[in-house]
Amino acid sequence: MALAKVLLLALTSLATTTLADVRQYDFTVGWVDRNPDGQHERRVMGINGQWPIPAIYATVGDQVVVNLKNELGDRPCSLHFHGLYMNGTSHMDGVAQSTQCPVPANSSFTYSFNVTQPGTYWYHSHVDGQYPDGLRGPLIVHDPENPYADQFDEELVLTLSDWYHDEMPGLISSFLSVTNPTGAEPVPNSALMNDTQNLQIPVEPNKTFFMRIINIAGFAAQYFWIEGHTFRIIEVDGIYHKPLEADMIYVTAAQRYGILLTTKNDSSENFAIVGAMDQDLFDVVPDGLNPNVTSYLVYNTEASLPNATFVDEFKPFDDILLEPTDELALFEDPILSYTVDVKMDNLKDGVNYAFFNDVTFVRPKVPTLYTVLTSGNLSTDPTVYGINTHPLVLDHNQVVEIVLNNHDPGKHPFHLHGHDFQVLARGDDDSGDWDSEALSNGTVTYPATPMRRDTLLVRPNGHFVIRFRSDNPGVWLFHCHIEWHVDSGLTLTVVEAPLQLQQQLAGKIPEDHYDACRAEGMPYEGNAAGNTVNLLDTQGMNMSPGLLPTGFTPRGIVALTFSIVAGLLGVAVIVWYGLSEITPTEQEREESKIDALAKSSGIVEVTGVNAAEVDTKGKAGHGNARPV
């Protein structure tokens, strides 16, 4: 019996290895016209003339090759595979100016990587905040060893998204502008499911579906629920968790949920699947905006499609309650605990920027990964990466902790490339900064097997604590996944095990990657300023605008002084004029006028009580009688 088992195992593993495929995708990115919400037709970034863009499918162990051709005509692009660790292939992570140069118009670029993790992922452009213009789609990795395989009958992919009628470049320039000092993010025009609305999903009764829900939005989180049904959450961001039942989940931009939905016994009614955009971050909601999108579980094609019903309150499931299926224990105390404070503030150009610890992200002249590869022993010195990439240099294979304090009243979904992380604690709304006192006095206990994911929500004026192991040499961004905040600089760069990375990738960067740099004349060697000679000299690196002056500048002092002088001078002139006596000339003139007036108005000048009194000094109560 045991032998049979062993043989069976050996056979299946052989089968799996021999069945490991190369999945090749030839993607040509270009413009197509679409009208997904039925309200407005616009250009979108399609792939091979299709939009929604095709999904990428793979099985654990596959190698995926994506040949990207940029036919957008006037702008660069790239592709990032969100959630994949890219172990050993950090140069395929697709982040412009971090792991590659952007792929210029009319150029090609090949991504090639192994997929070692099952789950629900997605891929999108990582250049110039452009992916909400359409360049985003699902990436599904099938798992032949899915622990829940026997619990469902069919798989279903459902993407959630916000949708803008205007193109990103225009929206970005009005967002990052002196006339938007509060940093109000543009409000989406509608919400979509699977890049459409009113989708009908035919289902049979008594079946269980494994629904992969992916929020591919650029901004809005969505509350998601299925009327009349509850579901069991078995996966978040590609990590299996022990099933927990829920009736409503909150999916931030970039998050994924894998749920098991068991359909009802009878097929008389149809039910609405509702996604409602979270309007808390919407600045001014225009009249007529419908923040909801509805799809339908169609049990019965004859029955009517229901209207979504009002919900009094949103009560979503708290993902921190999940426990991972693999029961990975809490990582030991970290070698490095890095605290970042998140804030939004205005700089000298009047624009509202986002900051980690008073540093706002600005892209370097040389992609950070190429700096790692060309800086030798100095690659462990954060100086070479520049100030505004906000580098966090890590040693290999150590437990690292990030404590994030949100000093902004907004909700932010933070994402770490190249890893999933354990979620140790998350503060409620307005819980303030993380206080380790809470650990020592027992108010907060870290879970023994913490939930793991790669994109985590922080609450307004709250905090969270996460841990991961630096076992993946590479250049990985840690950033808010609200695309507007990426544009305003809420990003830092994790430079993980740079020395190991140099060994790993030496000579492995393909020529087409460097061609992308050469095509636009961008440097690919040296530090953040492109200096290959003196790596510690970062003069000329890209930096953020300076700070706003908080008090009187020299210009202000001069202006105030001038104004005071002008006022005093003016007052002096008035006094001078007031004190000066009437001149003989003027007196004569006035006398004649007075006479004329007297004549024409018939007022007779008489002496006595009503006598006219002209006195050049004019003292009140005094007067000299003056004969007319």
Place this chain on the structure above:
Amino acid sequence: MVNVFAVPVFFILFRETLETVIIVSVLFSFLKLQLGPHRDPVVYKKLRKQVWLGTLIGLAICLVIGCGMIGAFYGLGTDKWASTEDLWEGIFSLVASLVISVMGAALLRVSKLQEKWRLKLAKAVEAKNSEHHGASMRQKMKAFAEKYAMFFLPFITVLREGLEAVVFIGGVSLGLPASAIPLPAICGLLAGVIIGWLIYRGGNRMPLQTFLIISTCVLYLVAAGLFSKSVWYLEVHAWNKATGGDASENGSGPGSYDIRKSVWHVNCCSPGVNGGGGWGIFNALLGWQNSATYGSVISYNMYWLAVIVGFVLLRFKEKRGRLPFMKAKVAECKFEAKKNASRGDSSVDHVAEKKDPAVNVHNGGDISPA
């Protein structure tokens, strides 16, 4: 304490009343000194009535408009006023500034020209419309303005100040209990009125010349501030339109002002935030802003330049009978004639007005030869 006495409300009402009473009490004081109850009681009474009417009618109108605004805000839930508030403020301030400037110069000349002023006032007040038959529109308007100057000046002032007070109180009272408003409002009003009364009494006690010089200086400082504020308000209005909202929701921090136009900005000391306090008084009397723009600073200096040049030219004209670089007017000829006559020169044939009853004197202007 804050439940019965909201300090911002006190300061708002105090500074609005202050600006108004300075002008109104100067006018009253001037009238009393110039015309006095003993000299020409009819004219005096009429003009005093004008000032009172101007003040009270202005007050009534701004109460009506103010209450209407607040009613609309609470009732309809819209703050229509907010989007145009700065535009109104800018225009009102500009008009007030110009009116005060003109009146100020006029008041100052009075001390030297008492007789003419008394007669002119009398004439203006008594004038019948038929006298102006055939006069040009400009002359008619001038006559009208002169006749009712004493009404218009306080009317415009009270209207502006009153509307400001109603709107500001409407704004700050949103966060306050209703019980906290009446007491400081009345106190602020009283404080302002007391100061005005002191000015009136003080003005009556000192020599007319001194009183006029001091009050004119104060008036011009206020007018300079108003002129600068007018430009400032118009720029704030443009900024609010550009940012699509009330930039003052940022308080006095970054984003509440246009960095491109800023000359100085301090994050404190704003005359607008939360009633303004002492800075509001500073703003009312001298035009102080915590966030100054090129426009507000340059306009302030240009105003004083204009005033200085204006007074210098006025003096020049008084001395020489003409403006610089221009021909002498007839008056000088007449003077010359007198001089020449006394010297026995009769070749000058400019006719003295006394001998020519046919000369037109519609507006008491310069003599034109027949």
